[in-house]
Amino acid sequence: MGEEVKLFRTWSSPFALRIVWALKIKGIEYETVFEDLSNKSPLLLQYNPVHKKVPILVHNGRPIAESLVILEYIDETWKQGPLLPKDPYERAMARFWAKFGDDKVLTSIWSVFIKQGKEQEEALVATMENLKFLEEEMKGKKFFGGERIGYVDLALGCLANLISIFEEIVGLKIVDEEKLPLFYSWMQNFAEAPIIRDNWPPRDKMIVKFQALLDAAIASSSSS
Amino acid sequence: MADEIVLLSGWPSMFGMRVRVALAEKGLKYEYREEDLRNKSPLLLNMNPVHKKIPVLIHNGKPISESMIIVEYIDGVWNHKSPLLPTDPYQRAQARFWADYVDKKLYDIGKKIIWSTKEEDHETGKKEFIECLKLLERELGDNPYFGGENFGFVDVSLVTFSCWFHTYESYGNFSIETECPKLIAWAKRCLEKESVSSSLADPHKIHDYASGVRKRLGIE
Numbered sequence: 001m002g003e004e005v006k007l008f009r010t011w012s013s014p015f016a017l018r019i020v021w022a023l024k025i026k027g028i029e030y031e032t033v034f035e036d037l038s039n040k041s042p043l044l045l046q047y048n049p050v051h052k053k054v055p056i057l058v059h060n061g062r063p064i065a066e067s068l069v070i071l072e073y074i075d076e077t078w079k080q081g082p083l084l085p086k087d088p089y090e091r092a093m094a095r096f097w098a099k100f101g102d103d104k105v106l107t108s109i110w111s112v113f114i115k116q117g118k119e120q121e122e123a124l125v126a127t128m129e130n131l132k133f134l135e136e137e138m139k140g141k142k143f144f145g146g147e148r149i150g151y152v153d154l155a156l157g158c159l160a161n162l163i164s165i166f167e168e169i170v171g172l173k174i175v176d177e178e179k180l181p182l183f184y185s186w187m188q189n190f191a192e193a194p195i196i197r198d199n200w201p202p203r204d205k206m207i208v209k210f211q212a213l214l215d216a217a218i219a220s221s222s223s224s
Numbered sequence: 225m226a227d228e229i230v231l232l233s234g235w236p237s238m239f240g241m242r243v244r245v246a247l248a249e250k251g252l253k254y255e256y257r258e259e260d261l262r263n264k265s266p267l268l269l270n271m272n273p274v275h276k277k278i279p280v281l282i283h284n285g286k287p288i289s290e291s292m293i294i295v296e297y298i299d300g301v302w303n304h305k306s307p308l309l310p311t312d313p314y315q316r317a318q319a320r321f322w323a324d325y326v327d328k329k330l331y332d333i334g335k336k337i338i339w340s341t342k343e344e345d346h347e348t349g350k351k352e353f354i355e356c357l358k359l360l361e362r363e364l365g366d367n368p369y370f371g372g373e374n375f376g377f378v379d380v381s382l383v384t385f386s387c388w389f390h391t392y393e394s395y396g397n398f399s400i401e402t403e404c405p406k407l408i409a410w411a412k413r414c415l416e417k418e419s420v421s422s423s424l425a426d427p428h429k430i431h432d433y434a435s436g437v438r439k440r441l442g443i444e
Contacts, residue, residue, distance in 0.1 A: 050325060050359065059314075064314070064317045064318075064321070065321060069317050069321050073313055073316070073317040076313040077313045092288045092293050092296070093288075095296070096289060096290055099290055099293065133273075
């Protein structure tokens, strides 16, 4: 049976990257549709009318939105290279850590990047607290998924690239190898893993993009 | 071996109520422990050190946090009775999408109606809240439940907000029934189920609770 799999994404979206990784890890053939979020295509608006965002996976004409929802769909539809564990408790833990990543970790790291002064200091403290929980979770494991990359690794994976980009732009250390040795190793191991290492967006383009976002944020906060 | 199930929750929490509904759907016996969120128990802090929030389900000594993650866990372990998620992966994805929508939108927007001191936040909150409910009502369509013919995952995620509707309406000065009659009909249909009616708090008690918190915050 012909499978038609399309991924609507942008070149830099960390959420879309999760889906690229999952599809490639499972060896699923797919077509990429790049979107310009300042000029969203009619198809994007049709496939994700609720949030109007990427990524969107379209499988045999049927759309799925929200990256963690898409990851579960992919895992349930294509059984090779399982991303989530089989045990219900372990699955609940995996979902918990992925949600923690989205709700807390990404948010605090973004604040470290985009804020200044006292707000930035507070964000750094929050980030350290959050990353300590992940450090604890890494004990005795190479990846969050164990020996192999799994759902939590894909959910948190963008950090393995973004953190160093943010550190370079703002000149601040966010992940100190001495304070967070296991998380630091995980970032290295993940970033250099097969498939993952071949799919990072171009670093120079990322630096330009995020520098521009930071400049705009500083400009708007000083003019207000 | 008998399952030991403990639920740490707070009686007004629509998130805690979701877990009660799921446990009731599965006919499970459990110990309920009420938490005072201004004086959290050592057990709560130990079982949910990351967020220090309720609800927390403790199954044979192992804790699970985040209400819809708990509901999905319950559905997965006790899968022989009253399935909450469908079996088809695409339908499961749709159910997870809409439960995620309820989680991302309703609570935070609803907070503006009840707790906001700024008039423009209050008005924006009300407008956005009604838009969310209307979108959900459209998604329900002519089905008896969000799960289709049967009460399901999305129904669990949303129905517990219904006992807070009276409070949103009172502070927002609007009628949900006028704006979304089908949604109110759906909520009434859900309340006919024992699992729902035995798990939801009384709307007037919720209103008194909210009023009490507002007084304490100096905004009543």
